[in-house]
Amino acid sequence: MTVTDHTQATADAAHSHGIIPDKSRADRPTSFDVDAFPVPTGREENWRFSPVRDLRTLFADEAVEGTLEWGASDLPEGVALTQLTADDAQARTVRAPGDRASAVAVKHAAAPMALTVAANTVVDEPISIDLTGKGGEARGHILVELGQSAEATVVIRRTGTAHYSELVSVNLADNAGLNLVLLQQWDEDAVHAGEVLAKLGRDARLRGTVVTLGGKVVRLNTSVAFAGEGASVDLFGLYFADSGQHQEHQLFVDHAVPKCTSRVTYKGALAGKTARSVWIGDVLIRAAAEGTDTYELNRNLVLTDGARADSVPNLEIETGEIEGAGHASATGRFDEEQMFYLRSRGISEEQARKLVVRGFFADLIHEIGVPAVEESLMRQIDLEIAHVEEELGDE
Amino acid sequence: MSTLEIRNLHVTVETPEGTKEILKGVDLTINSGETHAIMGPNGSGKSTLAYSIAGHPKYQITEGSVTLDGEDVLEMSVDERAKAGLFLAMQYPVEVPGVSVSNFLRTAKTAIDGEAPKLRTWVKDVRVAMDNLRMDPAFGERGVNEGFSGGEKKRHEILQMELLQPKISILDETDSGLDVDALRIVSEGVNRAKESTGLGVMLITHYTRILNYIKPDFVHVFVNGRVAEQGGPELAERLEAEGYDRYVANA
Numbered sequence: 209m210t211v212t213d214h215t216q217a218t219a220d221a222a223h224s225h226g227i228i229p230d231k232s233r234a235d236r237p238t239s240f241d242v243d244a245f246p247v248p249t250g251r252e253e254n255w256r257f258s259p260v261r262d263l264r265t266l267f268a269d270e271a272v273e274g275t276l277e278w279g280a281s282d283l284p285e286g287v288a289l290t291q292l293t294a295d296d297a298q299a300r301t302v303r304a305p306g307d308r309a310s311a312v313a314v315k316h317a318a319a320p321m322a323l324t325v326a327a328n329t330v331v332d333e334p335i336s337i338d339l340t341g342k343g344g345e346a347r348g349h350i351l352v353e354l355g356q357s358a359e360a361t362v363v364i365r366r367t368g369t370a371h372y373s374e375l376v377s378v379n380l381a382d383n384a385g386l387n388l389v390l391l392q393q394w395d396e397d398a399v400h401a402g403e404v405l406a407k408l409g410r411d412a413r414l415r416g417t418v419v420t421l422g423g424k425v426v427r428l429n430t431s432v433a434f435a436g437e438g439a440s441v442d443l444f445g446l447y448f449a450d451s452g453q454h455q456e457h458q459l460f461v462d463h464a465v466p467k468c469t470s471r472v473t474y475k476g477a478l479a480g481k482t483a484r485s486v487w488i489g490d491v492l493i494r495a496a497a498e499g500t501d502t503y504e505l506n507r508n509l510v511l512t513d514g515a516r517a518d519s520v521p522n523l524e525i526e527t528g529e530i531e532g533a534g535h536a537s538a539t540g541r542f543d544e545e546q547m548f549y550l551r552s553r554g555i556s557e558e559q560a561r562k563l564v565v566r567g568f569f570a571d572l573i574h575e576i577g578v579p580a581v582e583e584s585l586m587r588q589i590d591l592e593i594a595h596v597e598e599e600l601g602d603e
Numbered sequence: 604m605s606t607l608e609i610r611n612l613h614v615t616v617e618t619p620e621g622t623k624e625i626l627k628g629v630d631l632t633i634n635s636g637e638t639h640a641i642m643g644p645n646g647s648g649k650s651t652l653a654y655s656i657a658g659h660p661k662y663q664i665t666e667g668s669v670t671l672d673g674e675d676v677l678e679m680s681v682d683e684r685a686k687a688g689l690f691l692a693m694q695y696p697v698e699v700p701g702v703s704v705s706n707f708l709r710t711a712k713t714a715i716d717g718e719a720p721k722l723r724t725w726v727k728d729v730r731v732a733m734d735n736l737r738m739d740p741a742f743g744e745r746g747v748n749e750g751f752s753g754g755e756k757k758r759h760e761i762l763q764m765e766l767l768q769p770k771i772s773i774l775d776e777t778d779s780g781l782d783v784d785a786l787r788i789v790s791e792g793v794n795r796a797k798e799s800t801g802l803g804v805m806l807i808t809h810y811t812r813i814l815n816y817i818k819p820d821f822v823h824v825f826v827n828g829r830v831a832e833q834g835g836p837e838l839a840e841r842l843e844a845e846g847y848d849r850y851v852a853n854a
């Protein structure tokens with residue numbers, strides 16, 4: 209097992225020694241122009257953990273044939289799902305793409321789609337969108353827009369297989385509330401690079417949950433920008449990497465205005481010799497962002513030898529006038545004392561492992577807030593654990 | 604009628620300084636209905652004995668035997684030992700975050716019995732057992748031992764023992780750190796189990812106080828990895844008065 213834990217916290221303006229971080233996360237380029245981003249080699253700061261070879265088709269600036277098949281639940285009053293022109297989609301995207309795969313996705317998305325919820329519309333039932341890969345190359349551009357004081361839960365589930373890149377733009381008007389659940393339940397050969405860009409207006413609330421179980425490579429980069437005071441974001445992530453899987457989650461929370469709150473909680477389990485996970489959590493508290501309250505956490509549970517989890521929290525603080533800022537990152541082996549305790553009560557090894565892993569994820573799953581999704585996830589985690597048993601049996 | 608028989612048990616652990624022998628030939632027989640108090644100084648190997656019987660992977664058995672009704676316990680996996688009727692109330696119960704007490708108890712009961720308990724009677728049994736141990740029903744929804752106080756953890760151990768109904772139970776310092784009220788509650792639980800199921804008990808303790816509540820049939824003085832002396836309840840009183848100096852000097 210290899211565990212790396214890079215913890216880095218920088219503070220400059222807040223302290224007198226005035227260290228300027230090498231490069232602020234805010235300095236990364238953003239552009240709709242694909243050429244603004246050279247093809248990644250794997251040496252770049254934001255690609256250094258990524259298997260760029262597996263992702264290379266997603267960097268090609270060319271049109272592709274394939275698309276994902278769309279299925280959506282019945283849309284209630286006040287909710288619309290419409291196809292946009294490329295120009296329109298670009299104009300309504302909250303920020304320009306932050307890397308080449310994302311810029312390529314926007315440029316070559318065959319059918320940009322916008323899900324809009326009208327102002328003051330409160331949707332009780334979750335809105336489900338199923339995206340199914342049919343193989344081949346596919347690009348996607350999705351917009352989720354909530355009007356002022358609108359509230360909704362949106363579950364986007366990806367299954368099947370594809371080489372897929374995507375940009376999801378989330379725009380919450382003042383006082384809107386969105387619970388967005390992104391489920392990566394791809395077949396085992398899918399490759400997915402995605403960027404999620406969210407902008408929150410004054411008093412807006414975003415709960416974003418990412419669940420990555422399937423796929424060969426999944427690399428999701430989520431950025432949240434606060435555009436108005438009093439907004440809050442909760443970002444949850446759950447991943448389970450088996451042998452042959454690379455699961456990478458990058459996060460960037462940009463506190464640019466005062467009195468906003470962010471909470472980031474990502475938990476992952478890894479099993480199998482070549483299972484790999486990467487978590488990078490960047491939080492920037494700009495000079496103007498007084499009264500910010502932020503905390504980010506990443507925990508990894510390594511179930512078998514050989515698996516590798518990287519965890520890199522990074523907090524940049526440019527003002528001392530904050531409510532709170534912290535981060536924690538921990539990667540640990542499966543706890544043999546817990547196993548012994550459960551087994552000493554007659555519980556079999558397999559059942560005990562199931563209980564411990566379920567327990568590890570339990571609080572996170574309960575945060576999703578969509579009962580049907582929570583139940584199916586518990587079943588899927590049980591299946592993942594069953595795979596672990598097979599792996600261990602093979603040894 | 605069950606019998607746990609420990610013969611010439613030698614146990615080692617791996618330490619940074621090399622292999623270290625901790626148990627140096629333990630002989631002990633416990634029958635159903637009997638209570639054996641094991642008393643001895645810190646570090647004499649009492650917990651090692653308890654863990655070795657339960658099958659903790661840290662301890663290697665190098666010599667000797669442990670049988671339950673003639674069956675070779677040392678050949679059994681940890682969960683098989685529990686299913687065979689052994690129970691260990693741990694000195695330091697382990698926290699298992701995110702696994703609720705009620706789920707844990709039901710899973711354990713199902714494993715021990717080989718079938719799920721009847722839902723209605725089970726819910727009632729748990730409620731009554733918790734009530735007897737003055738445990739708030741809210742504990743059912745908490746994570747196993749998660750954030751429990753020392754006394755709550757010990758009561759939770761006894762709760763499990765009462766519900767799982769083992770043949771032989773090893774209580775490793777279940778009394779340590781309990782105030783007198785909690786001690787009485789926990790002792791009542793042990794006595795209930797003795798009465799209703801004929802439980803045999805190995806009661807590891809530092810203090811004679813618990814022996815006022817749970818009457819031992821035998822007292823064993825444990826020093827330096829083996830039983831140095833055994834006797835009746837009167838031996839405990841002598842230990843209380845004289846301490847272990849006599850044995851330690853001889854060891």
Ligand SMILES: Nc1ncnc2c1ncn2[C@@H]1O[C@H](COP(=O)(O)OP(=O)(O)OP(=O)(O)O)[C@@H](O)[C@H]1O
Pocket residue numbers: 616617618623625643644645646647648649650651652661694
């Ligand atoms: N893993 C280990 N590595 C090194 N030494 C160990 C290990 N486990 C136990 N020991 C040593 O073995 C001896 C016996 O320990 P044990 O816990 O069995 O004693 P005990 O009689 O239960 O003590 P106490 O009354 O303090 O609970 C001690 O000296 C202890 O330090």
Ligand SMILES: [Mg+2]
Pocket residue numbers: 649650651694775776
């Ligand atoms: Mg001990």
